[in-house]
Amino acid sequence: MNLVLFGPPGAGKGTQSRFLTETRGLPQLSTGDMLRAAIEAGTPLGLSCKALMAKGELVPDETVIGIIAERYDRPDCKNGAVFDGFPRTVPQAEALDRMLAERGKKIDLVLELKVDDAALLARVESRIKAGGVLRSDDTPETLKHRLEVYYKNTAPLIGFYKAQGKLVSLDGMAPIEKVTAQIEAALKGAEA
Ligand code: ADP
Numbered sequence: 001m002n003l004v005l006f007g008p009p010g011a012g013k014g015t016q017s018r019f020l021t022e023t024r025g026l027p028q029l030s031t032g033d034m035l036r037a038a039i040e041a042g043t044p045l046g047l048s049c050k051a052l053m054a055k056g057e058l059v060p061d062e063t064v065i066g067i068i069a070e071r072y073d074r075p076d077c078k079n080g081a082v083f084d085g086f087p088r089t090v091p092q093a094e095a096l097d098r099m100l101a102e103r104g105k106k107i108d109l110v111l112e113l114k115v116d117d118a119a120l121l122a123r124v125e126s127r128i129k130a131g132g133v134l135r136s137d138d139t140p141e142t143l144k145h146r147l148e149v150y151y152k153n154t155a156p157l158i159g160f161y162k163a164q165g166k167l168v169s170l171d172g173m174a175p176i177e178k179v180t181a182q183i184e185a186a187l188k189g190a191e192a
Helices: 013-024 031-041 044-055 061-072 090-102 117-130 140-154 156-163 176-191
Strands: 002-006 028-030 081-084 109-114 167-171
Touching (some): 013 081, 028 031, 031 044, 090 156, 117 140, 140 156
Parallel strands (some): 002 081, 028 081, 109 167
């Protein structure tokens, strides 16, 4: 099964992806994590993305499409994957559909976590207060910009996947376990 977890920055996609990895054995393919690993490793790709990511801008479509295709061809994705933070633009979604079609696969379901902006800002502020390890793009100012980028470039995917009949919208404001339960119910519905 190939799933897309979709939603604004800080909606909880990573948390729910990890749950899907544990319960269904589907690897989490997070372009954000892959890009941060490339920055950490100091690769040319990492260096080319570092400034854009720190500002909350998107990196070029070709960059993420390339790293996703390479990752998807690893053997652990043979039964599918959870795409987290990808696709983020309509061209990325079209490229993903093509990549899967070439491999005889498809996206089965797109799970949208709906969370309002005020709650997302409150989450980033509480992370700052808690003083955990913060990402360079995890500040209220950059989050506001990441949200603008989300509404402009990424939100159009809601219509794209609705038209394909694959979109399931979930209440991402609910407690973590309740969101997980909604995902389980959506997957059971899709498998039935
Ligand atoms: P979040 O969902 O919290 O915004 P991510 O870890 O998914 O965080 O992404 C962090 C940053 O990495 C984005 O703001 C963007 O700069 C870059 N990025 C991640 N995935 C993509 C993508 N699919 N397309 C373009 N840029 C991406």
